[in-house]
Amino acid sequence: MATPFIQMQGIVKRFPGVIANDQVDLTIYPGEIHALLGENGSGKSTLMSVLDGLYQPNAGRIIIDGEEHKFGSPRDAIACGIGMIHQHFKLVEPFTVAENITMGAKNGDFWLSTEKIKQEIIGFGAKYGLHVNPNAYVWQLSVGEKQRVEILRILYQGSRLLIMDEPTAVLTPPETAELFSNLRRMTEQGCAVIFITHKLNEVMELADRVTVLRAGRVTGSMERSQLNPNQLVQLMVGRDLAGRSKPIQTELGPVVLNVDQIEVLNDMGRLGLRALSLSLREGEILGLAGVTGNGQRELAEAICGLRHIEKGSIHLHGEDITNLNPSAILDQGVSYVPEDRLGMGLVPDLTIIENLLLKNYQQPKYSGRWLLHAKAIEENAAALVEKYNVKTPSLHQPVKILSGGNLQRLLLAREIATIPRLMIVVYPARGLDIGATNDIHQLLLDLKANHTAILLISEDLDELVALSDRIGVLFDGRLAGEFPANEVDLDELGLLMAGSGQTNGGEPNAI
Amino acid sequence: MSDSTLVISILAAAITAGTPILYAALGELLTERAGILNLGVEGIMLIGAVSGFIIAVVTGNSWFGLAAAMFAGGAIALIHAVLTVTLRANQVVSGLALTLFGTGLSGYLGKSYIGIPVPSPFTIQPLGFLTDIPVLGPVLFRHDILVYASYGLVVFLWLFLYRTRPGLFLRALGENPAAADSLGSNVFALRYLYIVLGGMLCGVGGAYLSLAYAPSWLENMTAGRGWIAVALVIFALWNPWRALVGSYLFGGIDALGFHLQVSGVTVSPFFLNMLPYLFTILVLVFVMIRQHGRLTAPGALGLPYDREER
Ligand SMILES: Nc1ncnc2c1ncn2[C@@H]1O[C@H](COP(=O)(O)OP(=O)(O)OP(=O)(O)O)[C@@H](O)[C@H]1O
Ligand SMILES: [Mg+2]
Numbered sequence: 001m002a003t004p005f006i007q008m009q010g011i012v013k014r015f016p017g018v019i020a021n022d023q024v025d026l027t028i029y030p031g032e033i034h035a036l037l038g039e040n041g042s043g044k045s046t047l048m049s050v051l052d053g054l055y056q057p058n059a060g061r062i063i064i065d066g067e068e069h070k071f072g073s074p075r076d077a078i079a080c081g082i083g084m085i086h087q088h089f090k091l092v093e094p095f096t097v098a099e100n101i102t103m104g105a106k107n108g109d110f111w112l113s114t115e116k117i118k119q120e121i122i123g124f125g126a127k128y129g130l131h132v133n134p135n136a137y138v139w140q141l142s143v144g145e146k147q148r149v150e151i152l153r154i155l156y157q158g159s160r161l162l163i164m165d166e167p168t169a170v171l172t173p174p175e176t177a178e179l180f181s182n183l184r185r186m187t188e189q190g191c192a193v194i195f196i197t198h199k200l201n202e203v204m205e206l207a208d209r210v211t212v213l214r215a216g217r218v219t220g221s222m223e224r225s226q227l228n229p230n231q232l233v234q235l236m237v238g239r240d241l242a243g244r245s246k247p248i249q250t251e252l253g254p255v256v257l258n259v260d261q262i263e264v265l266n267d268m269g270r271l272g273l274r275a276l277s278l279s280l281r282e283g284e285i286l287g288l289a290g291v292t293g294n295g296q297r298e299l300a301e302a303i304c305g306l307r308h309i310e311k312g313s314i315h316l317h318g319e320d321i322t323n324l325n326p327s328a329i330l331d332q333g334v335s336y337v338p339e340d341r342l343g344m345g346l347v348p349d350l351t352i353i354e355n356l357l358l359k360n361y362q363q364p365k366y367s368g369r370w371l372l373h374a375k376a377i378e379e380n381a382a383a384l385v386e387k388y389n390v391k392t393p394s395l396h397q398p399v400k401i402l403s404g405g406n407l408q409r410l411l412l413a414r415e416i417a418t419i420p421r422l423m424i425v426v427y428p429a430r431g432l433d434i435g436a437t438n439d440i441h442q443l444l445l446d447l448k449a450n451h452t453a454i455l456l457i458s459e460d461l462d463e464l465v466a467l468s469d470r471i472g473v474l475f476d477g478r479l480a481g482e483f484p485a486n487e488v489d490l491d492e493l494g495l496l497m498a499g500s501g502q503t504n505g506g507e508p509n510a511i
Numbered sequence: 512m513s514d515s516t517l518v519i520s521i522l523a524a525a526i527t528a529g530t531p532i533l534y535a536a537l538g539e540l541l542t543e544r545a546g547i548l549n550l551g552v553e554g555i556m557l558i559g560a561v562s563g564f565i566i567a568v569v570t571g572n573s574w575f576g577l578a579a580a581m582f583a584g585g586a587i588a589l590i591h592a593v594l595t596v597t598l599r600a601n602q603v604v605s606g607l608a609l610t611l612f613g614t615g616l617s618g619y620l621g622k623s624y625i626g627i628p629v630p631s632p633f634t635i636q637p638l639g640f641l642t643d644i645p646v647l648g649p650v651l652f653r654h655d656i657l658v659y660a661s662y663g664l665v666v667f668l669w670l671f672l673y674r675t676r677p678g679l680f681l682r683a684l685g686e687n688p689a690a691a692d693s694l695g696s697n698v699f700a701l702r703y704l705y706i707v708l709g710g711m712l713c714g715v716g717g718a719y720l721s722l723a724y725a726p727s728w729l730e731n732m733t734a735g736r737g738w739i740a741v742a743l744v745i746f747a748l749w750n751p752w753r754a755l756v757g758s759y760l761f762g763g764i765d766a767l768g769f770h771l772q773v774s775g776v777t778v779s780p781f782f783l784n785m786l787p788y789l790f791t792i793l794v795l796v797f798v799m800i801r802q803h804g805r806l807t808a809p810g811a812l813g814l815p816y817d818r819e820e821r
Contacts, residue, residue: 052693054692054693054818054819055818073692073695074692074694074695075695075696075697077696086693090687090693091690092682092686092690093686093810094686095808102676102679103680103683103690105681108676109676110676110677111674111676112674112675112678112679122564155693158692206626470525
């Protein structure tokens with residue numbers, strides 16, 4: 001085999017109370033695509049941040065081209081040809097694409113010569129097939145485009161190793177396919193790639209070699225060709241996955257939610273939903289597929305009373321809840337698990353106990369006339385954490401230190417505990433490992449068996465097909481098509497998501 | 512005095528009165544562009560005014576005084592940098608503490624200098640043929656050297672912010688320090704640099720008061736100009752040109768009140784003293800309405816940066 005490009009040896013990284021990386025070794029060869037796998041919280045992002053110079057390891061060595069290097073900051077890593085795209089993009093939103101990319105230039109001139117930069121970006125784009133408009137502002141771009149800007153920036157820095165932390169978590173299937181072909185083209189030019197993912201099919205499709213982490217330690221590092229998905233699961237989880245129960249055909253009860261021809265504005269003040277109608281019955285899961293930005297958020301927020309409804313009406317159990325205030329709607333048994341867990345669902349700096357209290361602090365069990373009943377609150381929190389298997393060092397930790405899967409379990413625990421009659425979940429498994437995804441899906445199925453009506457909004461077609469009774473497609477604020485889940489044709493769904501399916505001639509289609 | 516010469520003299524006075532505010536506002540603008548809010552401007556100006564005055568009296572040279580004011584302003588701002596960048600203290604608290612500290616310290620240091628004249632204050636130096644331009648000439652080019660320097664500073668800062676690479680990084684620092692960091696710029700060192708530079712400019716603003724505008728030392732002689740400068744940075748939407756316009760507006764109100772009093776219009780001086788602050792409030796209301804309550808403030812303004820923070 002060729003000589004290694006990068007060797008990480010015995011890396012240890014501790015955070016207060018946790019060892020995120022424990023004696024980790026990782027070897028990267030020039031021009032390879034290396035997949036890094038592991039459950040939520042197994043230390044993947046931490047390891048890559050060490051390699052990027054962002055985190056200082058407590059022990060261990062980094063050897064590049066046979067020479068040991070100490071990284072004091074990302075600047076040192078960049079000098080060694082290492083560039084990283086983080087789970088949360090690090091772009092300056094109010095800047096243009098050109099400005100963002102030129103910031104990565106190694107030795108740029110003192111004066112900004114925007115014209116020259118634009119020419120270079122277009123040239124680079126042509127070479128790697130990465131096309132972006134250099135004049136666009138970053139905040140105007142879709143997630144996939146932002147990612148392209150990040151990649152361009154790293155290539156522009158002259159990097160020989162591109163690290164991508166869960167690049168596909170936020171991409172649609174076509175965007176993912178495009179990313180993969182771009183990555184292949186880059187490796188042909190001699191660039192190595194490390195990518196983190198939770199999706200095994202992506203590993204099997206793209207990777208040359210695979211390294212698996214579990215609880216901060218390496219449990220395996222080998223050629224992709226010597227592996228099958230089951231072995232990968234074994235390495236990641238340490239056991240075989242318990243299969244989740246098949247969605248039982250529950251008796252569908254009466255109609256719970258009836259949305260009738262609503263129109264809602266989006267954040268830009270344009271129509272976000274156009275005469276959209278749907279209805280949902282007790283014990284039913286209605287899946288809504290669609291590319292982010294086609295009205296998902298607007299729909300969820302309109303139902304919960306967080307967004308003004310311009311036209312149309314929403315009925316819950318036959319009662320008109322159109323434009324009621326959110327607390328009145330929540331009191332009717334509506335639960336909402338938003339896509340933005342740490343921004344909207346939970347309060348990052350409050351403790352686990354406090355976050356669990358947010359929805360039921362008014363109940364006499366938990367609060368008296370003036371004071372909260374600390375003991376009852378803590379007992380309730382402890383019980384929920386236990387029941388929903390949230391992994392945390394203590395109940396008094398701020399929730400922002402939890403890993404993605406645990407955040408989602410905590411949020412669902414709080415929402416399910418209220419025994420909702422209608423549950424709205426948006427991208428419930430985004431960024432979660434397979435184990436956690438399984439658990440979350442099981443929770444939703446249990447809820448369904450409990451006669452809750454569930455509106456499941458997701459980009460993941462497999463997830464939708466596995467859970468839903470019916471699947472609709474959201475495109476441009478309308479419902480484009482509706483299928484019973486067992487008759488669904490994935491290709492047709494894909495076409496509808498891209499907006500190229502046959503539409504019903506603008507007629508509002510209730511499903 | 513004919514009407515036109517009256518207008519010209521009021522406009523010229525507006526520039527003189529606006530210059531200390533302009534220096535302070537540019538200093539604060541630089542600091543806030545780096546993502547740090549410094550509410551210590553008032554205190555730093557006072558320290559600049561008193562130290563510039565003392566050194567000018569002791570050495571007999573106002574240039575030494577100016578240098579001392581810059582040094583003192585930078586030094587006080589350095590305290591803010593240590594507190595907010597390294598120790599990640601709350602920026603509002605730290606800034607307010609600096610203002611209280613600066614007010615007290617300047618009063619203490621300047622006690623025995625009250626009533627002493629500056630040996631050689633900065634005086635008006637008309638800029639040759641430029642003063643012959645009708646209206647603009649006497650308004651813009653019949654000032655002391657510090658005013659001319661402030662024109663240059665505005666042009667320079669504007670070019671620096673929008674036309675140079677370090678300026679781009681400065682803006683990134685205030686918008687998204689994590690992005691600047693991951694691109695290899697040293698967030699901590701740069702924030703220190705811009706906080707200290709900003710403090711030096713505030714110091715100059717103070718020294719302009721005690722060495723040029725009203726060459727003397729009076730306790731609390733900034734009289735709230737530091738606070739006006741802070742508000743002005745918002746009005747200016749973090750743009751040096753708009754800071755210049757805003758400073759001269761405030762200077763104009765100052766000058767107008769003075770002229771009214773001199774010309775014998777019977778308006779309470781308390782009312783006139785109140786005007787700049789009333790105007791500050793109106794300006795803020797106006798800006799907020801124009802911006803629909805959404806300011807284009809640097810995105811990370813006021814937030815400490817910690818590389819390993821989640
Ligand atoms: N900045 C931090 N401060 C404190 N603890 C942290 C920090 N970053 C990570 N951790 C902890 O270190 C462990 C590893 O976290 P890391 O983010 O590396 O996991 P991951 O494998 O990337 O997980 P995911 O798949 O959810 O992204 C977790 O227990 C996490 O809580
Ligand atoms: Mg991660």
